[in-house]
Amino acid sequence: MLSLYEGFFSGGARQLHSTVVAGLHSSGRQRHSALSIHEEVRREATLQRMVDDQRYRLLRSAGVPVTSLGRRTDDAPDPRTFTEQEMERAVREVRGTHVVLSLKEQPLRLVNQPGFPDRPVVACLHRSDPEHQGAALDDLIVAADTGRLAAVVCCAESTRDAYRDAGVPASLLRVVPNGINLARFRPVSGARRLALRGATGIPADANVVVYAARFDTMKNPGLFVAAARQYLERDPRGHVVMCGAGMSPANEDLMAELDLAFGDRPELLERVHPLGVRTDMELVYAAADVVALTSVFGEAAPLCLIEGAMCGAIPVTTPVGDSARIVDGIGFVTGFDPAEIAETWIEAAARRDELTAALTKARPRFSHVRMLAGYASVIERAHRDAGVLVRA
CATH class of the missing domain: 3.40.50.2000 (Glycogen Phosphorylase B;)
Structure with a gap:
């Protein structure tokens, strides 16, 4: 073959x-x-x-x-x-x-x-x-x-x-x-989770949203950044992690998006972490509370939602492709309004412990x-x- x-x-x-x-x-x-x-x-x-x-x-x-x-x-x-x-x-x-x-x-x-x-x-x-x-x-x-x-x-x-x-x-x-490989994408111990956060400068008690996507129109990074602004304003313990091709300070277009959204509140940018391409996404997801997707078209069965959920992060997605089917019973579907998305991230992080049993039960269907x-x-x-x- x-x-x-x-x-x-x-x-x-x-x-x-x-x-x-x-x-x-x-x-x-x-x-x-x-x-x-x-x-x-x-x-x-x-x-x-x-x-x-x-x-x-x-x-x-x-x-x-x-x-x-x-x-x-x-x-x-x-x-x-x-x-x-x-x-x-x-x-x-x-x-x-x-x-x-x-x-x-x-x-x-x-x-x-x-x-x-x-x-x-x-x-x-x-x-x-x-x-x-x-x-x-x-x-x-x-x-x-x-x-x-x-x-x-x-x-x-x-x-x-x-x-x-x-x-x-x-x-x-x-x-x-x-x-996905469930042996790789799985939750980690509490101590390991805290260590992973410390390695990226994220406080132990933070509410962490991870965004794993390339910088592309389909992924709608502008919507994610707008929602991140709303989220960080409303949750003083909130942090945002961005991973993927183009999700780094080397991308001038991403920096322009962040400057536009946070220009009047530069202190909020201290809680935005653009990490670029990572080869250890299972560890990034395991340190997070929420895995977010803000795509506007093109998605079918996004791996980031599955991988993040199987590592213990609650998936929150826009209604594209089969995303709603994937997160049914284990996460949330939003519209394309930044305020709604931010509020749903806050709710998802607050209900993470409540949904852990559902995430565990769902593991076999994603093998x-x-x-x-x-x-x-x-x-x-x-x-x-x-x-x-x-x-x-």
Whole structure:
């Protein structure tokens, strides 16, 4: 099995897909490899190299071979075309595989190129806004119309519904809900929690809201910052932690958002902690009381809500994708008003102890073991239906 990545950079979809690939490969049931179109990507004011990426390292540590076509976004190649050398490398990688997995629809422009080997393709989709995917949606439709697509894995019901409405045949769509490694994402002891707070300069008795998102319009960081202003004014013990690509002082756009929101109350900014990209999010979540999402579109089954909740933080989300289903019984859904969001963060932090039992009870439904079984079933069916015997 060969997975096609647009590139290795910070994001929930890449984390999720890499967890799937590493898990299936490590089980010995399937043999996986990965091919990335880019080896270096500039996103959210951050240059992200494949070899430095946490997901790349996860795959390599699991024994998954990872190669690249060598593209760099700073070189500004035409994203819609591929050189003869790039196609030769891609063909070499594909010839040794039985099934091709495409992480999201963007890499399908490579699959649709003349000369790409005839293999069943499984597209793995992680958003609910096909209308915002530009030419990538066209690539997905072309792959379906030409018979290249064997299946489309949707991480959420909202994904399935949106892409069905966009013209993808319903017969191809399969829903496999997101899951996480519960051994990694779990609550920590009280002493450990206090130590984690101390390491970031957060008081032991603080009410901590964590925001894990890249600096992108879809994630609506402006709304989060506006809600943070309201929250920090109303709760003198409140602190806000921001993690993700572009969520650091190096991002001038983020600093402009913070200056605009806190210009008349600069002392409140002392309780805002922009930490940037973190590789230890399980510890960040475990030190928090609330995990927040303020996205305005595009979300399907956000990993930050699941990961944060399984570490003991109460999820509070806007009504996008399957977010309401995810937090049902364990968290809160708000509208897009900053004051409402701030008040809900305060309520969620106050009710954290009350909701702990519900979070514990919900853990089995978010296990990545169930997710891996779902992906394995779809891949093996694609393999079988292509006329190739599946090796048990």
